[in-house]
Amino acid sequence: MEKIIVIGNGMVGYKFCEKFVAQEASKNFSITVFGEEPRPAYDRVHLSEYFENKDAKALEMAPRSWYEENKVDLITNARVTDISRKSKTITTADDTTYNYDYIVLATGSSAFVPPIKGIEKEGVFVYRTIEDLDATMNYVAKLKAEGTQKKAAILGGGLLGLEAAKALVDMGLKTSVVEFAPRLMPRQLNTDASKSLQTKLEALGIEILLSKATQQITGEEKITGMQFSEEETTPFDMLLVSAGIRPRDELAKTCNLEVGTRGGILVTNDMRTSDPNIFAIGECALLNSMIYGLVAPGYDMAEVAVAQILEDKEAVMPSAIDMSTKLKLSGIDVASFGDALNENNGVEIVYENGYEGIYKSINVDKEGKSLLGGIMVGDASDYSMLHQIFLNGMKIPENPAELILPATDGAASLGDVTDLPDEAQVCSCESVTKGQICSAIENGEATDVAGVVSITKAGTGCGGCKPMVADLTNATLKSLGITVKDTVCEHFDYNRQDLYKIIQVKGYTNFNQVLDNHGNGGHGCELCKPLIASLMATINADTANKEYAIQDSNDRFLANIQRNGTYSVVPRVPGGEITPDKLIVLGEVAKKYDLYTKITGGVRIDLFGATLNQLPHIWRELVDAGFESGHAYGKSLRTVKTCVGSTWCRYGMDEAVSFGIELENRYRGIRAPHKIKGGVSGCIRECAEARGKDFGLIAVEGGWNLYVGGNGGATPRHAELLAEQIDNETVIKYLDRYLMFYMRTAKPLQRTAAWQERLEGGLDYLKEVILQDSLGIAADLEEEMQTLVNKFECEWTQAINDPEVMKRFNHFVNSEENDDNLVFVPLRDQKMPEPWS
């Protein structure tokens, strides 16, 4: 058995292992990998995500168990100090010696720290490893504890530096990017593109300082500022250096492998170093006098090295290596491909839209036949297609400007994904071609996007090609005559609307009946169970107590589960009107059970930190004081927010509070595809923000204006005007119809806004159904709603009066004890759960 030693467990070193063990012939080899860092290889491309979630595991390329399962011997925390080519051995820092037949050097690079006077001062960090990020975050925390506004600088306006800048802004520091060149991302962008990006970054609160040569870092022990010239010194409290990389070639030097004059281990296009038994791949390798600091070429090098070791002498790196990149910098699209900076003097075409902050340029050859390269800032939605046209030398339109001009009505925009040649590389990280994706579907291996991704690995690298993979998948399925049905999950071949009809017509009353008679066997899952629970509630007016094991997390315990597994309690306060006595009860209960108390976004009072077994006790006190469930945990009506209206307000046109209370009490407890919120404003000043709700009313001269289909959330939307100047009775009639129609026909977890948007015929159709009763169902809808209203029962009152139900709220079935894993820490005179590590 031959022995391979991989030195370096970064992204490329890992990729070598992954590609190697996938080969049948790998069985004749043993692989040992040495990693200097304490943890297995992680995704350095997405390192800035660690600032947000501190989740090192989420960045892992593969868990430690992967190495075991694939018989790759991974030794972390181990630095290789010496290679002896004569005896074919290596030695680690703890003086252990290992034999090898082949070495793969994947030592990567280290952060380049420019030799600036004072750069060793406290408060100066590099941006390369998870440990670097930990050190940075600790320092930021220390700075912030001092209480005053602190300033951070990033040295280097490249891709990594800009990502780090956003992270520092998010941590609450005033942040400046200091770049030596006169533009940002100088390797990818030209001056105009850089300006466009700069404007967008400044809007995010990042200061950009260009053409700045740092003379020295000022301060005694700690950094206090950066001196750019004799006249110009800017104060800073910390500095993050992201000024480029230096290949790690020190090990190669110890054994006299050839290295470049400016660093990097010299390799030929078969990835062999000057010793044919030693390979170098990734950022430590110097190929064509270049260091390739991107992950895609690194992966290609790994693949070549794998093939070479397995005696495929034909496998070599191509002479032209694609350095195209597409990324989202703090939500801003930035992409460049091919000869982005037009160094070959092609003909340049530029589209710039200062209003929307979009810059695009392409350059084409003098004959206007082929695309040579391009840059996009602000909108890179056409990147994949343009990149494909460039890579495959595809024909371009007679007027090449069409490639970047915004599509106007009727104009043919870019070609269809199906026009790409089969050999077109769709995913450059994993080298997956269009042909591979299509054939995965054609030969039946995959039937959806998830299947294509798991079989081909397309989209698992940077993820930039995902939209294209999805388009290709859908187009291929369509060409095979396969219609993509929106079934609920693997247990049912029906969508929500189908199941609604089935349950209604057959009169089913529990989950098992539906699964046994119409499902595909099994036990159901977390998708179909809560859905059927919701349908049962809509059709049979069941509360969540009826069949609690099929309810979603929160419905099962009639409370909102919070970060540490405790719950929050929100009693209903219809319309936001509450007596002082009731307010005192809430305060007393919160005090008695030591609950963190806050006004919610829906202007109710939320009591946090209740353990499972406290819930019924808390609710008994609340119910005794006249409160009922607020359904804050359900896909159901939350609040109807009101302004004080004509009851008190000198501008009020109608009694917003009274009507809001009436509506909240009417629709409380009904279960819908998603949560529903309402609002009632007493005049057009709209203090209740009614148009941001699923239904909203505004009092005007002569009645109410009724708006529907608004929401906040990830995609905010204003509600649309359904009817004008209608009286209270008509409002209720229309709302009954509207809500019931929504509950009957929406998809699972689809809010009114998304439902309304996708309704064929749009608002006009909705008006026909609701106002003119074009489907002849208005009476049914009203009757169904009235039944739900009549059958309303407070589920918390139900729960505390049923000893069987009460059993649900014990943490253990065999002990009275509580969860001993809970830890709270103090916060502004209250408490909060200990932060997640």
Place this chain on the structure above:
Amino acid sequence: MQDILQQYKTTKVEEVTVWFKAAAVKDFPKDGGACIKYKNKQIAVFNFTRENKWYACQNLCPHKLEMVLSRGMIGDDKGTPKVACPLHKKTFSLENGENLNGDLDAIATYPVKIEDNSVYVGFSE
């Protein structure tokens, strides 16, 4: 915090040295789960009533290290019995503990037996 994870190790039937009588069958919800305490361990026990099968695993979700899995919804993924964590819907096989929709470490599973309407969970310590 990682220490708490170390307490939970998958136990196979043949390794069982203690069959701990946890509670009566009727104390567990149908097609659902509940938590039991054994020494200083929290164990989630699930009753798959449709096929009259029982499973047990650590109550600790390895994602954010909270004691919540017993409150998760159960079901199956192409026939594999699973539980979905109530916090972020991470799903785990109850046969081998594997994380079915991600790369989290596997959870520890324990054997369950039913005798005289009582639920017993097997431990090796």
